[in-house]
Amino acid sequence: MGWGKIDKKSSGDKERAEIARKAKLKKEKSQVAAVAVAARRDTNPTALGQKVGFSRALVKLAKTCVKTESMESALHASCRTPEQFVSESVPEDIKVIKSTTSVGNPCIMCTSLSSETVTRNTVVTNSTVAELDSSIKLIEKLARQERDLKSAKTQAGSLRAEIEVLNQKHRLEIQKQLDQLNERHRKEINAMKLNLEEVEATRQKASTDLRKVREKNSAVRAERRELDLRLATMSEEVVRLGERISTLEEQKSDALVSAKFMSIALSSSAQDVKACQLKLHVVQEHSATFQQQVRSLRVENHRIRQEQSRIASTSNRLQQLETKYENLKSDHYSLEDKHNELQDDADRYESEHAEYKEDAEYYRKKRNALRDELESAEGDLQKMTAKYASMQSSRDAIRKKYQDLKDAHDIVGPLVKIGADIRLRFLDQARDTALKISRCEADMALRTNGNVAAHRENAAADAALFNGNFIPEEYEDEAEEIFQKLYNHQASDYPFFDSISGRQNDCEATLSIITTSSVSAILREEWRVVWNTIFHCSTNNKMSLIEKLESLTNEIVEVERLSRRRR
The missing domain is CATH 1.20.1270 (Substrate Binding Domain Of Dnak; Chain:A; Domain 2)
Structure with a gap:
């Protein structure tokens, strides 16, 4: 028995309908028989009144008896047998028709053939003797009818007892059929309950699957958001590392240029120091020569003084010597001044050389520090490059995983939506039948969505059946042909x-x-x-x-x- 379909009549319903039909037919036939008997009773007194005219008292008595008999016979007409009807004074031209009902009681239907026959049998004479004989016959007939009435009452009692027995049997049969129908209905209700329980279990399973899919979808979305955040953080880290690498490259180039300039300045200062040392050496040699000359001049001066002391004779010689001495003295002083200047230059050059040496040592240390920092930056760069490569591979794996999850979601999403709409429509229908809660206009959206999901075409959901391998293998070719006939494309070409x-x-x-x-x-x-x-x-x-x-x-x-x- 399907939902929403009208059940066929059971065998019990057919039997009840047959019994009701037979009872109705019996009732109609009994009513016809009662009407026929009443009509005959009404006709007989009228005929007797037309025949009898000799005594009003006898006629009144006959009418009274006939009326009483007709009333009693009308009450028991439905229970009389054909033999009782025949035993009464029925004219010869009255035809008796027998019929049998389902309970075995005969029903009598009387039809009058013609009124002429009745008139022919009711001709009377004018003689008093004939009237007296007819009156006696009428009285005997009334007595006989009274006896027949008593016999009919007795038979009616037996018939009522038989009818009661038949009614009891009928009630027992009806009760038996009712018990069978109740048992059948109970089995059907149990089957419906089992079916409803199976449907409820299926619904719970579908709800569980839907909840799992939603949880998985939410987990995938959360994981996607986390991966997006990690990807953004990694991108910012890569940008920052790139900026730092570019800064280190600039510092490296500046340090190399500075070191180059420092090496050039150091080499030039070394050359200047060497030149100054050479000049100082030459000046020292000149100074030594001048000192030697001064010593010799002093010796010569001492000798000249000794000679002056010995020779004071000639002034020209003395003047020449004094002039020469003055010249030598001025030369000595000029040489001393030049020696002092050269000494100052040498000291200055030595101090500059020391400064250059200190600067060279400072720049050498700075160059070594920059070289160490550059090597550390190169190591960090290599590590960051390796980390960036691993992050890129991880990002590619995450993107691939995200794409796989997105493809799975794209496949399952339309099917989940359609399944949810159909099952919600089923639950709305089950609420009407199982919980006896009538539907309302507020739930029209559920039914509309369910009908659309069940009866509307949906290329996305139909293509998902192929992409998700939900179609049985033996039905796949036929399903592909149906899909191509409906959408004019193959399922593998979706979205088209x-x-x-x-x-x-x-x-x-x-x-x-x-x-x-x-x-x-x-x-x-x-x-x-x-x-x-x-x-x-x-x-x-x-x-x-x-x-x-x-x-x-x-x-x-x-x-x-x-x-x-x-x-």
């Missing part, structure tokens, strides 16, 4: 339209599987007009038109479904 064209194609595929009838002709014409308008309108108006097309498709599907149900 944009969103608006895909929805339009779903509407066309939905109507292609519906049997055409006259009840939806007007809606189909309107649907075709909207369909043709979509191809020639702008992009801004397509969205409203596609929504109207989907609404018309749903109306056509609903109208055709209701029409098939009424048929």
Whole structure:
């Protein structure tokens, strides 16, 4: 027994209907017999009144007895047998028809053949003797009818007892059939309960699967957000490391240029020091020569003084010697000044050389520090490069995993939505039957979504059946042929339209599987007009038109479904 279908009549219902039909037929036949007997009783006194005219008292007595007998016979007419009817004074031209009911009681239907025969049998004479004989016969007839009435009452009592027995048997049979029907109904209710429990278990399983899918989807989304944050952090770290590497490269180039300049300055200062040392050596040699000359001049001066002391004779010689001495003295002083200048230059050059040496040592240390820092930066750069490479590989793996999860979600998403709509519609229907809670207009959205999910085409969900390997292998070729017939594309080519064209194609595929009838002709014409308008309108108006097309498709599907149900 399916949901929403009208059950066929059971054998018990057929038996009850047959019993009711037979009882009704019996009642109609009994009423006909009672009417016939009453009519005959009413006719007999009238005929007797026309025959008898000699004594008013006898006629009154006969009428009174006949009326009493007719009233009693009318009460028990339905219980009389054909023999009792025949035992009364029935005219010869009255035809008796026997019929048998389901309980075995005969029913009598009387029909009058002609009124002429009755008139012919009621001719009377005018003689008093004949009237007296007829009166005596009438009295005897009334007595005989009274005896027959008592016998009929006795037989009616036995018939009532028999009818009571039959009624008891009938009640027992009805009770037995009722028990059988109750047992059958109980089994059907138990089967329905088992079916409902199975459906409830299926619903719970579907709800559990849906909840698991939602939890998995939320976990995937959370993991995706976390991976996006990690990817953004890694990108910022890579940018920062790149900036630091560029800064270190600039510092390295500056340090190399500075070291180059320092080496050039150091080499030039070393050359200057060497030149100064050479000059100092020459000056020292000149100074030694001058000192030697001064010593010799002093010796010569001492000798001259000794000679002056010995020779003071000639002034010219003395003047020459004094002039020469003055010249030598001035030369000595000039040489001393020049020696002092050279000594100052040598001291200055030595101090500059020491400064240059200190600067060279400072720059050498700075160059070594920069070289160490550069080597450390190169090591960090190599580590960062390796880390960046690992992060890139991890990012690629994460992107691949995200793409796989997205593909799985794209496959399962349409099926989950359709399954949820269908199961919600089933639960709404089960609430009406299982919990005896009537539906309301507030739940119309559930039923509408369920009907759309069950009866509307959906290329995304149908393609997901192929991509998710949900179709049995033996049915796959036929399903592929059906898919290509509906959507004019293969399932592997999905998505083959944009969103608006895909929805339009779903509407066309939905109507292609519906049997055409006259009840939806007007809606189909309107649907075709909207369909043709979509191809020639702008992009801004397509969205409203596609929504109207989907609404018309749903109306056509609903109208055709209701029409098939009424048929």
